[in-house]
Amino acid sequence: MRVLLSTYGTRGDVEPLVALAVRLRARGAQVRMCAPPDEEFAERLAGIDVRMVPVGPPVRELMRGAALPSPADLDRYRTDLVGAQFDTLPAAAEGCDVVVAAGLAQVAARSVAQDAGVRYVYVSYAAVHLPSPYHAPPPRPGWPEPEAAGNRTLWELDAGHVNAQFGEVLNSHRAALGLPPVDNVRDHVFTGQPWLAADPVLGPWRRTPGLDVVQTGAWTLADERELPADLAAFLDAGAPPVYVGFGSMRPSPDIGRLAVEAIRAQGHRVLVSRGWADLDVADGADDCFAIGEANHQRLFGRVAAVVHHGGAGTTLTAARAGTPQVVIPLQLSDNPYWAGRVADLELGAALDGPSATAETLGVALKTALAPGTRARAGELGSRLRTDGAEVAAGALAGALR
Structure with a gap:
């Protein structure tokens, strides 16, 4: 063949x-x-x-x-x-x-x-x-x-x-x-x-x-790669952080900063993926860490929630990990669709579009970080093929x- x-x-x-x-x-x-x-x-x-x-x-x-x-x-x-x-x-x-x-x-x-x-x-x-x-x-x-x-x-x-x-x-x-x-x-x-x-x-x-x-x-495919040593050390140093990443997409310049502020306001550490946009919002504080390429299959099981743009791969990987999600969908392709699926299945929360404020992000994060959301995400994750x-x-x- x-x-x-x-x-x-x-x-x-x-x-x-x-x-x-x-x-x-x-x-x-x-x-x-x-x-x-x-x-x-x-x-x-x-x-x-x-x-x-x-x-x-x-x-x-x-x-x-x-x-x-x-x-x-x-x-x-x-x-x-x-x-x-x-x-x-x-x-x-x-x-x-x-x-x-x-x-x-x-x-x-x-x-x-x-x-x-x-x-x-x-x-x-x-x-x-x-x-x-x-x-x-x-x-x-x-x-x-x-x-x-x-x-x-x-x-x-x-x-x-x-x-x-x-x-x-x-x-x-x-x-x-x-x-x-x-x-x-x-x-x-x-x-x-x-x-x-x-x-x-x-x-x-x-x-x-x-x-x-x-x-x-x-x-x-199953990804068996280990996490980089500095990332593993950050994860081991405290409670599970909230991941923020937009993959190959380029969000509005203030989204990363707003997300970090909203996550900190919820009392959580922050893990920022630079992605193709080279997102650079890590300010040197001990509670915020920036990463490049990493094994999401291994990583997402160790974070409190995943904040992302609504890509099919990121949505699926987070769902399989049983990790709650906050989707800030860019108005491109299937991003709004996957945002809607996360909301409909109550796996977290989804914003109406790519614009976000500290208030809307705060509300979405409270929904995603609630114990009931994690329980639903874990149950659904066990059913994915x-x-x-x-x-x-x-x-x-x-x-x-």
């Missing part, structure tokens, strides 16, 4: 495919992956002996500014990325039996698979990305915010935005390959049977007519047989 995995995005987009790649290789499959050319992704794939095929510009450069690029710049960025995919994916897919694509940015992948005559599988990491009358489309940066009421209408408008962005460039490349045009780019990318790599307890799919979703469970990547690898192998 020869498999091409393809995605474009931050670490949260790449890591699930890393987990799938490891499970596929354990079954004897040959795996290669198309991913952004950021150095950390190249090192990650080299560490599992998977060939990386770089596509597009580095993602970290896109996230470097204090704000996202303008809508016009994002429009050019997305269009150029489709061209880069058509330039790169055909050679990467040569000799493969299946192409697995993750994320709406994978506009070219299905056409490349069709041209090569191989199987194509689309995967989403959150139910909110798939059309359903039970939820609205996620916010897409650079596109107008729809004002219509009703989820069905919102999804129709979303399809129109996707067509406006990608329809012309996709169909011009399809014509060059001798493939017929598509009139609904989003549904063409998704297919009628997309896979959902999300835990069925934490992020379930509600059955929707016309879409046969295969929910495999989240794709993750860890076999999603293995389930998906088995399904791929079975389908190809």
